[in-house]
Amino acid sequence: MKWKRYRPVLAVLVLAAVASTSVGVTLALYSNKPTGETNTFVAGTVSLTNVATGACLASTNNMAPTDSNSCTLASTYAGTLSGYMALDVFIATQKNTTAGGTGATDLYNPGDTTNEAQITVSSTTPTVNYVVAGGSPTSFGTAITCPGAGSSLDGNSYTSYDKCYLLSNLLVSATAFSSGTVTFTTAITLPSTQPNTYQGSSAVVVLAAHAVQSKNNSINCAAGGTSPTAGAVCTPAGSFAWS
Amino acid sequence: MSWRRPVLVVTAAVVMAAVVAPVWAWARSTASGAETNTFATHVFLAPGQPVCSGLGIVTVTLTWSAPSDSAQVLGYELGVSTTSGGPYTYSNVGTGTSTNTGVSSGNNFFVVRSVNHLWRGPNSAERKVVSLLGLTASCP
Numbered sequence: 035m036k037w038k039r040y041r042p043v044l045a046v047l048v049l050a051a052v053a054s055t056s057v058g059v060t061l062a063l064y065s066n067k068p069t070g071e072t073n074t075f076v077a078g079t080v081s082l083t084n085v086a087t088g089a090c091l092a093s094t095n096n097m098a099p100t101d102s103n104s105c106t107l108a109s110t111y112a113g114t115l116s117g118y119m120a121l122d123v124f125i126a127t128q129k130n131t132t133a134g135g136t137g138a139t140d141l142y143n144p145g146d147t148t149n150e151a152q153i154t155v156s157s158t159t160p161t162v163n164y165v166v167a168g169g170s171p172t173s174f175g176t177a178i179t180c181p182g183a184g185s186s187l188d189g190n191s192y193t194s195y196d197k198c199y200l201l202s203n204l205l206v207s208a209t210a211f212s213s214g215t216v217t218f219t220t221a222i223t224l225p226s227t228q229p230n231t232y233q234g235s236s237a238v239v240v241l242a243a244h245a246v247q248s249k250n251n252s253i254n255c256a257a258g259g260t261s262p263t264a265g266a267v268c269t270p271a272g273s274f275a276w277s
Numbered sequence: 278m279s280w281r282r283p284v285l286v287v288t289a290a291v292v293m294a295a296v297v298a299p300v301w302a303w304a305r306s307t308a309s310g311a312e313t314n315t316f317a318t319h320v321f322l323a324p325g326q327p328v329c330s331g332l333g334i335v336t337v338t339l340t341w342s343a344p345s346d347s348a349q350v351l352g353y354e355l356g357v358s359t360t361s362g363g364p365y366t367y368s369n370v371g372t373g374t375s376t377n378t379g380v381s382s383g384n385n386f387f388v389v390r391s392v393n394h395l396w397r398g399p400n401s402a403e404r405k406v407v408s409l410l411g412l413t414a415s416c417p
Binding site: 098238 | 311312313314315317319395
């Protein structure tokens, strides 16, 4: 067999065909000069549908001492992948110096756990208590800068409010959801001992549920590790991520 | 004689979609609409200005109209002062819209305000009652 120098470049074709067993995959032909490739991955989905229900779809005004009210939010999980669900809770509060006088106080006032508006957030299926005025099981902590329309949970501007608080990633369950509806209830009661300084004050409570797929994303929280407590803040740890 | 062998670099990144796809799904699925609940407390209105519905010896009956938010009102307080504009000394006069009260010699300035637990509404307009010689009252 005779070889000639500077023979035209050999052409080599390499075909790689790989089939996915669970999700359709198209692999491009890889060469030494890839000019472009089109890989199609059909991802699973994580879906949440939130429906606000209950008595306070509109504003709940004119509350007085001993009055109570509640609102519900139904979050339905319907993704093709199982996922963990969490709740973000935001409170904006303000006072009324005209009605409440010079010592007017915000309706949500963590410095006065006895007389402030008793605001709670809980859920059924699963039954979990998230936030209770007074800091049990989870405290809102210190106030944050009240967000504008572009950065708030619901897109509204709260820059005119006196104080704002935010709790992110309150874990609904350490067990991933494959389906089902979680009903969140926001409840408020004004104590009979509430002084006149609260008259005319107000608070906005915003709930936003979110979920993340659990496959290859096992739960791992800064508090509780791989066995975190439902209702507590789950700050991601290790390789776990909420987004 | 040298060969220049064509160099073939084949880079194959073969990743099973079953592994990759869920990772792509890490993008958090957020709520389609956050729920916004607004809770606001009541601001009480002032009752009507008291009127003298009866004059007696060192007493006067004062009557006032209930404010339009009377559904929130659990009772009333009557304030009295010897000086127009107060400060007033308040006393609970119950849930009705009239009361018979004593008067002091000279000028007496009365106001009424709503009560709900520890909350108090604004004062009504003032009513002046004058007691002559500490015996009879007039409502000029």
